[in-house]
Amino acid sequence: MRTHHLPIQGATCQGCASKIRTALSAVPGAGEIQVDLADQEVTVHGDADHAALAHALAESGYGTEAAAPPEAPASDKEPVGGGDIQLAITGATCASCVRTIETALGGVAGVRDASMNLADHSARVSGQAAPRDLIRAVQSAGYGASVIDDPRRADQEREEREQAHYRQLLRHTGYGLGVGAPLMLWGLLGGSMTVQSGTWSQAAWLAVGLITLAVLAAPGRPFFVGAWKALRHHNANMDTLIALGTGTAWLYSMVVVLAPALVPEAARHVYFEASAMIIGLISLGLALEVRARGKTSAAVKRLLDLRAKTARVLRDGGEQDIPVEQVVAGDRVRVRPGEKIAVDGEVEEGSSRLDESMLTGEPMPVAKGPGDSVAAGTLNEGGTLVYRATRVGADTALARIIELVKKAQGTKPPIGRLADQVSAVFVPTIMLIAVAAALLWFNLGPQPPFSHMMVAATTVLIIACPCALGLATPMSVMVGVGKAAEYGILIRQGEALQTAADLDTVVLDKTGTITEGRPALTRVLAADGETEDQVLTLAASLEAGSEHPLAQAIMAAAEERGLAPRSVSDFQALNGKGVSALVDGATVRLGNRRWLEQEGVALALEDQAADLSKDAATPLFLARDDRVIGVLGVADRIKEDAAEAIRRLRERGLRVIMITGDIQASADAIARQAGVDEVLAEVLPEDKAREVKRLQQDGAKVAMVGDGINDAPALAQADVGFAIGTGTDVAIESAAITLMSGSLHGVADAMAISRATLGNIKQNLFGAFVYNSLGVPVAAGLLYPFTGWLLSPVIAGAAMSLSSVTVVSNANRLRFFKPNKADRRTADGGNES
């Protein structure tokens, strides 16, 4: 008898409760069921299978993701058609298991064939069965199963589909231009494009008209189907414009051909070439766009490619390569040199260097040893490691980064809102303009009115390009956010892109932002007759057992120099003073100056110690018996590249302020080293947000850079919060922008990328607005009264397909943007690429 607790959601009334009870009581083995609406939880007593209960709950519509069976995520991507389903099977050990499982799978409705491979513990099922049913069948046979969602294969299939679409568009281009171009040439070379009634020309043009109809019906079909469906939904889109434009031209021409008498003699001109050419040109534009678009999502593809396919797991005393989806938290995983880390974990054995640049943008490999964390997607460059999986699947840092980047790429900075509002009413407006233009030509235009009406209306419909307008912002955001991710900068919102471009003040937290965030040994001073190594060895011996950060700094330094601590006895730690112990019969003390003075120790090296203090290091005095033999300077050092990054920020014209809880003197010392000239010292952590607010009230646009945990309120208060992390441990949900690398260069890079992206959006929007607001009036015939020009529908088709390709290509230029280079060249970030 077991008790299952399952979370529920959306259950608000007794009616829901009874539905849940009915659903769960149908599960074999379910006994008493209690539904707790207040806590949104259901408790089931009995021997029922947990997964079956969760499944039943999910089916009832009240389940939560947490309660859903483990296979649920896989079912999100159920293939639409049939196709093979590959299952990972657990618990199968022998050939008879294979038979049992194959029989179980074969019994599921819709399965055509099921075969199990014992070697890699997988089963391939063909037919139309739902993965969920297959898994249940295997489970009821006593084994475990999950769908192998092979991301690589799925990606490949997706790519093939995109390729097929691309080729289809090219074919359509061929048909359209193949029919349209000869006709156009004929017209250009002086051939007659008019219809003489009752002559051979009527029959010839009828044949041409039917061929053009085939072009409209085959390559042009998607436009007409789309237009019709949209129309039924009271909606209008690009398809509507193209279908109307080409349809109008064809219909008019057909009327001229079939009933020339209806049309004045001067207006018996046919426009079949326009219909065919437009279909061809727009298909070509779409094909080019498909190509260019593939590149805009390159950043996400690159991240997706980082995912490992298999992991070498140590299970049951042996090693086996299993699909990465099957690794569970707690598994021990071995990774050899040159292999990728499969899931997030903590190193248990071995040491190596990992290339984390793909996630953090930091080019230097990071040393890893037991206790260090490793992140999925990073590359093992050195030795072999064994690590314990801590986060798998969608919980890994890589998975969360991919999710974040994808989401951010879909958001829009406020600058794009106008374009959105315009494009929402764009198409019907263009239709109105087309009709109005036709009426104007009819009433005011020259003879013959009908053909001019038709040309003006068609050209307006075709030249108007809602795509350029709609694409202007999202394309640039997609490339910009992806570009930032390449540099280890995660931008959560499109809005942050815009705000980050107009910042004027940067507030930097000291600890962990400008400095490393943990103390390190900066200097060792030895008194006469002692060596630095002797001093350090003694100090390390004293601190060997201590967890204190200062002790760790000394231990690390000794280890780096290859000094082994000696054994000590009578160890004593005196809080706030220091430590003492017996080493080789002598009393050795390590602590602050005042304590040693109290103990009656003869001081030495006092001037040098005072210099250490000036450089923001804490001097620790080491005494043997009654004499000081050395001084160790321990400081939270500033990051290697902090000064350089701060210089970059100042060169961009930003006001840089350091904020810290430290006393003024030591804050000033750090600020001096880092090259910051404004310091807000002695600020309590809870007051940091207030300081940011004060700056904002003075009119500053403030960026706050901090660690994302202690500084969260200040990050939230700032116009843009930058959470700075070290490696992949950073809490990526805590701020608008996250810097994975821990380097302050990320702030300058983020601003440079934001400015470049915003500049790119502005170019696109400007281009799209100008194109439409010039193109539409010209197409309507605005220039005719002055110059006698009336645009040809074919030119309109070419212009329209070029305009959206231009927007996508311009956004693509951002891919070549280099934030560092831009800094060196200009101060405004520019749009150069």
Next chain:
Amino acid sequence: MIWLINLSGLALMALIVWWFWLAGAGKARRATHGAVDIIVDDGVYEPAVIESNAGEPLTLRFERRDASPCAEQVVFHGLDVSEYLPVGETTTVTLTPEQPGTYRFTCQMNMYQGKLIVH
């Protein structure tokens, strides 16, 4: 004749205004058990109008059949939700709108248009 053509032109314009802006949009599909299947094809979401209640989790399963790049992404305006829709696959979008109101969901270029009405 002249008047006939002018009048029919004006009537056509009135029809455009009425059909696209004034006449009611498609029938709303009320979310049953918080889940709706939406087909993305030929330039329209089907159904294009979804109704739901504030504070209730909503699951939308988008099945993208249209290979044209426009359909690639669905963006919910005002909810900060967006999702890639791989061709030929069903992609699940879950969201919990907290505030009643009408939220538009569109493709990136606003050609595919849908409405989420939250009561």
